Amino acid sequence: MNRNVCVYLDFLTPAQEETMATCAKENGYTIAFFSPDQLEQAKEHAQSCQAIIANSPALLQAAPATLEWYACPNAGVEGYCNNPDWFKNPNTILTNCAGAYGVTIGEHMVMVTIMMMRNELLYTTAATEHRWGITQPMRSIRGSRVTVVGTGDIGCSFAAHVKAMGASHVTGLSRSGKARTNDFDTMLTIDQLESVLPTSDVIALSLPNTPETAGLLTRERLAMLPTSAYLVNVGRGNVLDQEALMDALNNDQLAGAAIDVMIPEPLPSDHPLWDTKNIIITPHVAGDMSLGYTADKAVSIFCENMAHFAKGEPLNHTVDRTKGY
Amino acid sequence: MNRNVCVYLDFLTPAQEETMATCAKENGYTIAFFSPDQLEQAKEHAQSCQAIIANSPALLQAAPATLEWYACPNAGVEGYCNNPDWFKNPNTILTNCAGAYGVTIGEHMVMVTIMMMRNELLYTTAATEHRWGITQPMRSIRGSRVTVVGTGDIGCSFAAHVKAMGASHVTGLSRSGKARTNDFDTMLTIDQLESVLPTSDVIALSLPNTPETAGLLTRERLAMLPTSAYLVNVGRGNVLDQEALMDALNNDQLAGAAIDVMIPEPLPSDHPLWDTKNIIITPHVAGDMSLGYTADKAVSIFCENMAHFAKGEPLNHTVDRTKGY
Structure with missing residues (x-):
């Protein structure tokens, strides 16, 4: 299996991308970042990926059954839980970022x-x-x-x-x-x-x-x-x-x-x-990613999990899709 | 000297008046309460008082030189410090309620x-x-x-x-x-x-x-x-x-x-x-007396000081009029 990670997020600063890239390299992964207007490129790249870090049902649905881990920056992930058909493989692990907010x-x-x-x-x-x-x-x-x-x-x-x-x-x-x-x-x-x-x-x-x-x-x-x-x-x-x-x-x-x-x-x-x-x-902004602390915390959750994933260890913040959180 | 206290405040609840009346009685004082529309009555009564509890320059200026203590519910009392002529007697003690806010x-x-x-x-x-x-x-x-x-x-x-x-x-x-x-x-x-x-x-x-x-x-x-x-x-x-x-x-x-x-x-x-x-x-409301806690705290400061005053002890929250607080 290719050790590829596909990242499709809209809030990362260059420093946060750098942190994730360094972590990926240390753990033997090749990581690729796609900006919000690059959904099609992300979908194409996702075909060869073990992991996707994104909040995009469209990208998830385009991913192959070989996807092992889908990491979402949200705390609430009910859409992913209520739509099991978004995952081609029911064993794909879903993680959220409860803890960042x-x-x-x-x-x-x-x-x-x-x-x-x-x-x-x-x-x-x-x-x-x-x-x-x-x-x-x-x-x-x-x-x-x-x-x-x-x-x-x-x-x-x-x-x-x-x-x-x-x-x-x-x-x-x-x-x-x-x-x-x-x-x-x-x-x-x-x-x-x-x-x-x-x-x-x-x-x-x-x-x-x-x-x-x-x-x-x-x-x-x-x-x-x-x-x-x-x-x-x-x-x-x-x-x-x-x-x-x-x-x-x-x-x-x-x-x-x-x-x-x-x-x-x-x-x-x-x-x-x-x-x-x-x-x-307020227009659903209480947990907006514009606060650097929140984005930093999400990035640190991704990186910790990347290290666990590389070693085959259980991931943190895994979602029980039957419970919904 | 008459052991009389004159109270002229606009925020007291019946329960807070009761607390002050009980405290006055325990310390051997006769206490009289005047409502905001009773300034003239308060002025007349103040002639026989050792102490006034109020935020009223008009009442203070009407008080006799025998006034020993003027207790103000405010934290900021610069008006009283900047106008020494409001006090007929420079030895009248001024206390504030810093600590209630x-x-x-x-x-x-x-x-x-x-x-x-x-x-x-x-x-x-x-x-x-x-x-x-x-x-x-x-x-x-x-x-x-x-x-x-x-x-x-x-x-x-x-x-x-x-x-x-x-x-x-x-x-x-x-x-x-x-x-x-x-x-x-x-x-x-x-x-x-x-x-x-x-x-x-x-x-x-x-x-x-x-x-x-x-x-x-x-x-x-x-x-x-x-x-x-x-x-x-x-x-x-x-x-x-x-x-x-x-x-x-x-x-x-x-x-x-x-x-x-x-x-x-x-x-x-x-x-x-x-x-x-x-x-x-905001229209100078951060420390408004409508919060029961604040008014309760001011009342407790008055009562503590009434006990000290009765025993001839130094009062708390005395204001150094040369410093202004």
């Missing part, structure tokens, strides 16, 4: 949480209109009860931040009921969600999109949150009932929501989400 | 720092216009060099937050070159400011308004910051050359500024600050 998405979550607590958008609007805004009531992360649904790298990062800022109680929920950090005061399993909703000041959703998480926060469960609660969603839009979220916000049944993910994306200009009360909408 | 202003500083680093205002504008915003470059507190000028309660709170979020180096500057926490990697005296400007990714100003701090950040010093730097000001507007700040922002000599304090306040609608590039303006 905790820093950037964690900071986003802190930012929007404080923005909601301080009614920052009202001051922004006032400033746009050259008005000295009217003082708004404010709340604080200190003393708040924060519930984090999904305790991977992203949820753990947010938990650490709010804990350090004095949140009075941080509850984490995961499939297993376990987490990798000590920043949670309580750990629960996802099916215990309803028990913690009525006492959550902030609920943060950082779950992958899997059959198990889709529709988790139903209209009935949203109604169990206090009317003073704030919701943050950075996972996937389908984790909640979006119609019910809009109703809850517009009827003051919820104090605010900050959503970086929604349905559909991009959101069309005539969608009612835009005009929903007390909502902060 | 670290939590709220610290969170504000974290919020605006991340907002600038992630170009959040561009997404807000896009959302207002029902547009899916274009992905902007972003930066992170992690790995940033943060300079905090003024290391009282507020500066220390911000330093702790950014350190916990992974700032690579946090430098504090104070009059003495000392700080009360270990969250600073380096402590300098204020007159060493120029040495640290060229390597600051973020410069946060949390200084009281004193003759020493007025005009500290001159046009020349602002020009020593990297063009990629962000500035946060939560102290007083006159600490920097506001014209020079506008020029620096409009000419891309500075990446952003978030100012909660400015000259004048309120800012008139035709002031050029509003349309300055990459600026976040």
